[in-house]
Amino acid sequence: MQPAPRAESVVVLDFGSQYAQLIARRVREQGVFARILPYDAPLDTIRGFQPIGMILSGGPANVYGPGAPWCDKEVFSLGVPVLGICYGAQLLCAVAGGEVARADRREYGMAHLTVTAPGPLFDGLPAEMPVWMSHGDEVARLPDGYQTLARTETCPHGAFGHEGAPLFGVQFHPEVHHTPHGRALLRNFLYKVCAAKGTWRMSGFIEETVGQVRERVGDAGVVLGLSGGVDSSVVALLLQRAVGDQLTAIFVDNGVLRAGEAGEVERVYRDSFHMNLICVDARERFLARLKGLVSPEAKRKAIGGEFIAVFEGVAGGLPNVRFLAQGTLYPDVIESVAAHGGPTAVIKSHHNVGGLPEKLGLDLIEPLRDLFKDEVRELGEALGLPASIVRRHPFPGPGLAVRILGEVDAQRVAMLQAADRVVAQEIEAAGLYDEVWQAFAVLLPVASVGVMGDERTYEHVVAVRAVESVDAMTADWARLPYEVLDRISRRIINEVKGVNRVVYDVSQKPPATIEWE
Numbered sequence: 001m002q003p004a005p006r007a008e009s010v011v012v013l014d015f016g017s018q019y020a021q022l023i024a025r026r027v028r029e030q031g032v033f034a035r036i037l038p039y040d041a042p043l044d045t046i047r048g049f050q051p052i053g054m055i056l057s058g059g060p061a062n063v064y065g066p067g068a069p070w071c072d073k074e075v076f077s078l079g080v081p082v083l084g085i086c087y088g089a090q091l092l093c094a095v096a097g098g099e100v101a102r103a104d105r106r107e108y109g110m111a112h113l114t115v116t117a118p119g120p121l122f123d124g125l126p127a128e129m130p131v132w133m134s135h136g137d138e139v140a141r142l143p144d145g146y147q148t149l150a151r152t153e154t155c156p157h158g159a160f161g162h163e164g165a166p167l168f169g170v171q172f173h174p175e176v177h178h179t180p181h182g183r184a185l186l187r188n189f190l191y192k193v194c195a196a197k198g199t200w201r202m203s204g205f206i207e208e209t210v211g212q213v214r215e216r217v218g219d220a221g222v223v224l225g226l227s228g229g230v231d232s233s234v235v236a237l238l239l240q241r242a243v244g245d246q247l248t249a250i251f252v253d254n255g256v257l258r259a260g261e262a263g264e265v266e267r268v269y270r271d272s273f274h275m276n277l278i279c280v281d282a283r284e285r286f287l288a289r290l291k292g293l294v295s296p297e298a299k300r301k302a303i304g305g306e307f308i309a310v311f312e313g314v315a316g317g318l319p320n321v322r323f324l325a326q327g328t329l330y331p332d333v334i335e336s337v338a339a340h341g342g343p344t345a346v347i348k349s350h351h352n353v354g355g356l357p358e359k360l361g362l363d364l365i366e367p368l369r370d371l372f373k374d375e376v377r378e379l380g381e382a383l384g385l386p387a388s389i390v391r392r393h394p395f396p397g398p399g400l401a402v403r404i405l406g407e408v409d410a411q412r413v414a415m416l417q418a419a420d421r422v423v424a425q426e427i428e429a430a431g432l433y434d435e436v437w438q439a440f441a442v443l444l445p446v447a448s449v450g451v452m453g454d455e456r457t458y459e460h461v462v463a464v465r466a467v468e469s470v471d472a473m474t475a476d477w478a479r480l481p482y483e484v485l486d487r488i489s490r491r492i493i494n495e496v497k498g499v500n501r502v503v504y505d506v507s508q509k510p511p512a513t514i515e516w517e
Contacts, residue, residue, distance in 0.1 A: 015059030031198030056088025089169025231327030296517030406445030
C-alpha cells in the first residue's frame with residue numbers, strides 16, 4: 001500500500017549507503033518530510049509522491065563498474081531539484097555525460113573545502129570549511145553546462161552544479177555530524193533551491209502511521225511485544241490509537257531483564273494505560289535455551305527464536321490475531337540487513353530483525369522502522385508518554401544476555417542485575433541520566449585477584465559503559481566525573497557478592513559498538 005503523497009516532501013534514493021536514513025533524518029529535522037525509496041524505484045512511483053526535491057545517497061559501488069546501481073535517467077527530467085551526495089554526485093555527473101574515474105589519492109575523513117563560486121547551496125556558509133569525505137572515485141570531468149562550486153586540495157570538483165537547472169552534486173557528506181556546516185547546506189537546498197515551507201511535524205507522522213495501520217489491520221487482532229522501553233511503548237500507543245482493543249500487549253519475562261522490571265511494566269501499562277496486557281513468566285524457558293551458549297550471535301538468535309515462539313504460543317489462544325507488532329528502529333535494521341538489497345554489511349543480529357522463523361504465521365507491523373531513537377522520543381512526547389518512559393535509556397532486546405560475556409545462568413544474571421542497578425542509581429543521583437545516551441554494567445568472563453579483609457579473592461570483573469550519542473550510529477565514551485566513577489566502583493564491589501574489580505570502557509563507536517555483544 002503506497003501512502004498518499006504529501007503536499008511537501010523530498011524523496012531520497014538509496015544506492016546502498018548506510019547513511020541514507022541519516023539523510024532523511026536531517027531533512028525531517030528541517031521541517032520537511034523525507035521518504036526513502038530504492039535507487040531503482042519506478043519513475044511513476046517517484047512521481048506519485050509529488051516531491052519538491054530529490055536527494056541521491058552515497059553508496060559503495062563505482063558508477064562505471066558492471067552492474068552499478070543506476071536510477072532511471074528520466075529522474076533528472078522530472079523538473080524537481082536534485083542533490084547528489086558522494087556516489088549520487090558521481091552518478092549525476094555520469095548521466096549528464098561527464099567522466100568519473102578512480103582518484104589518484106583517496107579521501108577518507110576530514111578535508112578542507114574551499115568554495116569557488118557563489119550560489120544558493122553555499123549561501124551564508126563560510127568560504128573555507130571542514131567537510132567529511134569517504135570516496136575512492138571522483139569527478140574527473142564535468143558535463144557540459146556544469147560548473148565547479150567548491151574544491152579540496154585533492155578533489156577538484158568537491159561540489160558542482162548546473163548553470164541553468166537546480167541540479168547539484170557534492171562529493172562530501174553533509175548529513176554526518178563531522179561536516180559542521182552540513183545541516184546548513186541541506187537547509188539551503190531545501191529552502192533556497194526547493195522552496196520548502198517547512199510544514200511537516202511529528203504529528204503528521206502520527207496521523208499517517210495511524211491511518212496506515214488501521215487500513216492494513218482492518219478488524220484483525222494485533223499482538224505487541226511490550227518491553228516497557230520507549231520503543232515498544234510508542235508502538236503500543238500508536239496501535240492503541242489506531243485499532244483500540246484489537247491490540248493485546250504481551251510482556252515476556254525472559255529472565256534477563258533489569259532488576260524489578262517485570263513488576264514495574266505490569267503496574268504501569270495495565271493500571272495506568274489500561275491496555276490488554278498478558279504477562280508471561282518464561283524465565284526458566286529462556287535460561288534453559290541459553291545454557292551452554294557463549295557466542296553472542298548464538299545467544300541473540302536463541303533469544304529471538306524463543307521470543308517469537310512465546311508470541312506464537314500466546315497469540316494462538318487469542319481470537320482473530322493476524323499481526324505481530326515490534327519496536328524495531330532503523331539502527332537495528334541497518335546493523336542487521338542490507339537496506340533495500342544494497343551491499344551494507346551485517347554487523348549483528350537483533351531479535352526484532354534477525355532469526356525470525358521462515359513461517360512466522362503472523363504478519364509484522366514495525367511502525368518505527370524508519371526512525372532513530374531521538375525521533376522516537378520526540379514521537380513519544382507528541383503521544384503524551386510520561387518523561388520517565390520517554391527519557392529511558394535504550395536496552396537491548398536480548399537484555400542482559402548480551403551484557404554477560406560468556407555463558408548465561410541465573411547466578412550471573414542476578415550479579416549483573418545488582419551491578420547494573422548501582423550504575424543507574426549513581427548516574428541518576430549525579431544528575432547525569434539525561435546527559436548520557438546509555439550507562440550500564442557488563443559482566444566479563446574473567447576473574448581477577450583481589451584482597452578483601454586481608455584475604456585473597458579471585459572473583460568476577462564488571463565493566464561500566466557510559467556513552468554519549470545522538471542516534472546510536474556513532475558514540476563517544478562519556479567523561480563521567482571521577483567521584484561518580486568512584487562511588488559506582490565502591491558500591492559494586494561492596495554490595496555485589498562475587499565482584500572484586502570494576503573497570504571503565506573508554507571505547508568509541510566505531511570501531512567498537514555500544515553494547516559489548
